Amino acid sequence: MADRLAGKTALVTGAAQGIGRAIAERLAGDGATVIVSDINAAGSQAAASEIGRGALAIAADISDPSSVAALFKEIETRAGGLDILVNNAAIVPFVPWDEVDLDHWRRIIDVNLTGTFIVTRAATDRMRAAGKGGRVISISSNTFFAGTPNMAAYVAAKGGIIGFMRALATELGQHGITANAVTPGLIESDGVKASPHNESFGFVETLQAVKGRGQPEHIADVVSFLASDDSRWITGQTLNVDAGMIRH
Numbered sequence: 001m002a003d004r005l006a007g008k009t010a011l012v013t014g015a016a017q018g019i020g021r022a023i024a025e026r027l028a029g030d031g032a033t034v035i036v037s038d039i040n041a042a043g044s045q046a047a048a049s050e051i052g053r054g055a056l057a058i059a060a061d062i063s064d065p066s067s068v069a070a071l072f073k074e075i076e077t078r079a080g081g082l083d084i085l086v087n088n089a090a091i092v093p094f095v096p097w098d099e100v101d102l103d104h105w106r107r108i109i110d111v112n113l114t115g116t117f118i119v120t121r122a123a124t125d126r127m128r129a130a131g132k133g134g135r136v137i138s139i140s141s142n143t144f145f146a147g148t149p150n151m152a153a154y155v156a157a158k159g160g161i162i163g164f165m166r167a168l169a170t171e172l173g174q175h176g177i178t179a180n181a182v183t184p185g186l187i188e189s190d191g192v193k194a195s196p197h198n199e200s201f202g203f204v205e206t207l208q209a210v211k212g213r214g215q216p217e218h219i220a221d222v223v224s225f226l227a228s229d230d231s232r233w234i235t236g237q238t239l240n241v242d243a244g245m246i247r248h
C-alpha cells in the first residue's frame with residue numbers, strides 16, 4: 001500500500017542488515033521517513049543510501065544509554081518527531097546450555113532486553129510529549145514458544161520483550177500509543193546465513209504449515225501493517241509470523 005505511512009517518521013534499530021534492513025526498506029516504501037540505525041555505522045550508512053527515499057543513517061548501540069541519547073538528539077535535529085519505533089536490534093547467539101555462563105547471560109539480556117527498554121523509554125517519552133500517539137513494534141521470536149535449544153539467554157530475553165510490550169500497551173494506551181510484539185520463525189537473514197542456525201531450515205520446514213524458507217520481507221510486511229493506522233485497534237498483542245510452525 002503505497003504511502004500509507006506518508007508524513008510519519010520511523011526508527012528501525014539493527015537496520016544495517018537482515019530483517020531490520022527489510023523493515024526499513026518496506027516502511028520507506030510506505031512513505032515514511034526512516035531512521036536506519038545500527039551499531040554498525042558503515043552498514044547503516046550503506047543501507048540508508050541503498051534504500052533512498054530520504055532514509056537517514058544514525059549509528060547507535062541500543063545497550064548504551066549515552067549512545068541512545070545521542071541518537072534521539074540527532075533524530076530531533078534531522079527529522080523532528082518520531083511516530084513509529086521498531087525494536088529489531090539483537091544479538092542472535094548459538095550457544096549450547098553447557099557454555100552459557102553469567103557473562104554471556106548478562107550480555108544477551110543487556111542488549112536484547114535492556115537495550116529494547118532504553119530505546120523504548122526515549123522514544124515513547126517523545127511520542128507522549130508530541131501528543132500524536134504512536135506505534136511501538138518489537139521483534140521477539142517464536143523460539144519463546146518453542147523453547148529452542150542453544151539459545152537459553154536469548155529465549156529468556158525474547159519472552160521478556162513479550163511481557164514488556166503487554167505492560168507498555170496498558171501504560172500507554174491512554175496516549176494513543178500501541179505496543180505489540182512480532183515473533184518471527186526461522187528467517188534467512190544475513191545473521192542466520194552466517195551462523196549454525198542456517199542448518200535448521202530443513203527441520204523447521206517440516207514443522208511449518210506453509211512450506212519454504214522464511215525471508216526478511218515476510219516480517220517486514222507484517223510490521224508495515226502494525227505500523228499503519230489499520231492496526232489502531234490492536235495493542236498488547238503478540239503476532240506470530242512463522243508459516244504456522246507454532247499454532248496457539
Ligand SMILES: NC(=O)c1ccc[n+]([C@@H]2O[C@H](COP(=O)([O-])OP(=O)(O)OC[C@H]3O[C@@H](n4cnc5c(N)ncnc54)[C@H](O)[C@@H]3O)[C@@H](O)[C@H]2O)c1
Nearest residue numbers: 014018019039061062088089090141184186187189190191
Ligand atoms: N533470523 C531469524 O531467524 C529470526 C527469528 C526470530 C527473531 N529474529 C529477530 O529478528 C531481529 C533481526 O534478526 P536478524 O536475523 O536480521 O539478525 P542479524 O544478525 O542479521 O541483524 C541484526 C542487526 O542488529 C545489529 N545489532 C546488534 N547489536 C546491536 C546493538 N547493541 N545496537 C544496535 N544494533 C545492534 C547488528 O549489527 C545487525 O545489523 C532480531 O531481534 C532477532 O532476534 C530473527
